[in-house]
Amino acid sequence: MRKRIKDEFTHLSVSRQRKYQLRMKRDRRCTECGEPAVQGSRCLKHLVKARERQRKKRGLKRRYHGTLSYRLEAAARKQRRGSSRRALPVAA
Numbered sequence: 001m002r003k004r005i006k007d008e009f010t011h012l013s014v015s016r017q018r019k020y021q022l023r024m025k026r027d028r029r030c031t032e033c034g035e036p037a038v039q040g041s042r043c044l045k046h047l048v049k050a051r052e053r054q055r056k057k058r059g060l061k062r063r064y065h066g067t068l069s070y071r072l073e074a075a076a077r078k079q080r081r082g083s084s085r086r087a088l089p090v091a092a
């Protein structure tokens with residue numbers, strides 16, 4: 001049997017999922033998939049997903065292009081230029 005993880009979150013009375021999120025946050029990794037987070041609490045993929053999810057839920061019309069997830073998207077696009085990998089789908 002695997003040993004239980006023993007850390008500062010072990011004895012908190014929150015859900016298993018929340019503990020996972022707290023551990024990921026502590027280790028600066030994405031709180032959803034565990035990939036290294038560039039900045040903030042999620043990887044780029046999940047930053048964008050969370051952004052679009054919130055837009056839909058709140059019915060927002062404007063886009064704030066100075067925001068972290070947009071800037072990281074732009075940087076990622078630039079980096080990927082010329083490679084054979086498919087670019088990330090971008091909502092208009």
Ligand SMILES: [Zn+2]
Nearest residue numbers: 030033043046
């Ligand atoms: Zn992620």
